[in-house]
Amino acid sequence: MIRRVDLRGRVAAGEVSDLQAEVNALVPRAVFDVEKALDVVRPICLDVRHRGLEAIREYGERFDHVHVEDVRVPADALKTALEELDPTVRSAFEESIRRVREVSQDELTPDIASEPAPGGRVTQRFVPVQRVGLYVPGGRAPLASSVVMNVVPAQVAGVPSLAVASPPQRPGRWGGEGVQAAFGGLPHPTVLAVCALLGIEEVYAMGGAQAIAGFAYGFDGCRKVNLITGPGNIYVVAAKRFLLGEVGIDSEAGPTEIAILADDTANAEHVAADLISQAEHDPMAASVLVTPSESLAAAVEAELPRQVAKTKHQDRVNEALDGQQSAVVLVDDLEQGTAVVDAYAAEHLEIQTADAEERAGLITNAGAIFVGGWSPVSLGDYCAGSNHVLPTAGCACHSSGLSVRSFLKAVHVINYSRDALQEVAGHVVALAHAEDLPAHGAAVSVRFPGEK
Known part of the structure; x- marks a missing residue:
């Protein structure tokens, strides 16, 4: 065995x-040929870029075998999913959310202020990414726990705009009665319930490379995002690689x-x-x-x-x-x-x-x-x-798992007084000339006319 x-x-x-x-x-490791998958996802991503929602619907029908007229999940579907969530499962998710939120709160990094010289101050501010697309797989298993792992640290980081995408499900795929059987064309009801539990109102029934491209380029009814996080199959990973630069990504899991x-x-x-x-x-x-x-x-x-x-x-x-x-x-x-x-x-x-x-x-x-x-x-x-979105394939030697820091950007704020700039001006000019960039030096020396 x-x-x-x-x-x-x-x-x-x-x-x-x-x-x-x-x-x-x-x-x-098992063979996971992202480069080969790139040949498959490249035309899909470019098609979504040019045709937007129409292309997303067509690829959803081809790959997920579900026709979805409106990929935006209606508010009443989110509400119904939460109302019909098994109370025991709801309690378990609430405890999971509480624990991840507590750990995430402790991960928040305060601004760091330094004073390398009297009157010279450099502050490193940590600011949230403004809009994030969170991907939740729904193939072999409806990973509703990934909603928690993606959403909670983003919320704690202060991301003001969050959108979730998860593949539409065929009617009756997961069995059950009521909402379980009737949610054909929408993401798995447990995924929707956890979104509702976390107050996420912008949820899309779209999966695969077309979902990643939809977030990266934006489409009718969905603004483009700055960052995409969340695990997925090889085509999701390949799409994230292809779109890196158009958007930021967490990793290629x-x-x-x-x-x-x-x-x-x-x-x-x-x-x-x-x-x-x-x-x-x-x-x-x-x-x-x-x-x-x-x-x-x-x-x-x-x-x-x-x-x-x-x-x-x-x-x-x-x-x-x-x-x-x-x-x-x-x-x-x-x-x-x-x-x-x-x-x-x-x-x-x-x-x-x-x-x-x-x-x-x-x-x-x-x-x-x-x-x-x-x-x-x-x-x-x-x-x-802890967070379960983690680096795979040996990438833990250079990468970290998802955390609050994944949703924050570091920005240096430089504030020097006249005296502080004057004290270091000669060094700036010397280094500028050493690199054959005299205008760099002139931008400092012009502030002190008559001085060498």
């Missing part, structure tokens, strides 16, 4: 940068992944369940266990088929666990294991070792770190207070 990779005696615990290529060759560093103290049943939880997302999801314990490896390998047999999405779980991107990796010791997971730079890293908290402090590359046996990734997906 899951292959073994034996690194004992093969990979030394050294510099992370030296290990990355070797580890990624031995435990490769690929298939989800989990790495677990564990020793003999870990519970094999828990480890197996955590590996399966990520495999449930996508056949290309990566589930990787790194351990120096032969007995734990064997116990997890025995536990996986037992638990998979009981889970709902067996086909995609089996495909993910069977893929080259998933493995049980044996290492010489925890020091080597730590170096391996740090080089792998997983989206989600669990550390289930006797010294989990101390070992977590040694990690520099991970989207999020889950410490100990009672902090599973599923907790972070919903109710830890």
Whole structure:
């Protein structure tokens, strides 16, 4: 069900940068060819740019198999979705929102004022992006929790204009009665309910590359945005790459992944369940266990088929666990294991070792770190207070997950007095001439006529 990779005696615990290529060759991610997908999305994006809403409707009908006359979700549909949301689910979302909001509030950065010279002041102000388009997937799973993860930090950052897009659903696709069965042509009702719960009134029934292009260029009834955030399939990722520059983006998130560093103290049943939880997302999801314990490896390998047999999405779980991107990796010791997971730079890293908290402090590359046996990734997906929109495909070595900072811009405000400028004028002039830009120097010296 899951292959073994034996690194004992093969990979030394050294510099992370030296290990990355070797580890990624031995435990490769699933093939996620964004460049190839660009050939598909480029004409879609350009068509949306030229034809706007008409093109968005046509692509929605072609790809989502739903005809949507008006992509703007009416206010009464949002209200109905919230009214019909299961009370237990509503309570869970309210708690998730509370926790994410509390963490987000603590992430707010105050302005930073510096005085590099008397009378010379530089202030770094943090200001919100003015308009953001938030994308919520709705393919294999209606990820209503992504509404929380995108909207709450944006609201805390003070973004004044937020719009949400999620794919329209075919009538009866998700079963159920009442609103569940009748919401054909609109996003999943739980997605709409959470939008309503958060006070988001601008919601669009559009998905895929055409939704990203619609936000980037704007269309009749929807102003263009400055920033697009949120996960999606390979075509959403490709569209974000194509449109980068027209708008800002959060990241190019690929298939989800989990790495677990564990020793003999870990519970094999828990480890197996955590590996399966990520495999449930996508056949290309990566589930990787790194351990120096032969007995734990064997116990997890025995536990996986037992638990998979009981889970709902067996086909995609089996495909993910069977893929080259998933493995049980044996290492010489925890020091080597730590170096391996740090080089792998997983989206989600669990550390289930006797010294989990101390070992977590040694990690520099991970989207999020889950410490100990009672902090599973599923907790972070919903109710830890952290954000689940995280860098994938090894990008955690240079990128961060979504947060309040994703929705803020830093602006330097420079305020110098006459004396402060005069004191440094000679240096400015000297540097300007060193770069053969004399007019730069003249812009300072003209303020002090008669002085050298």
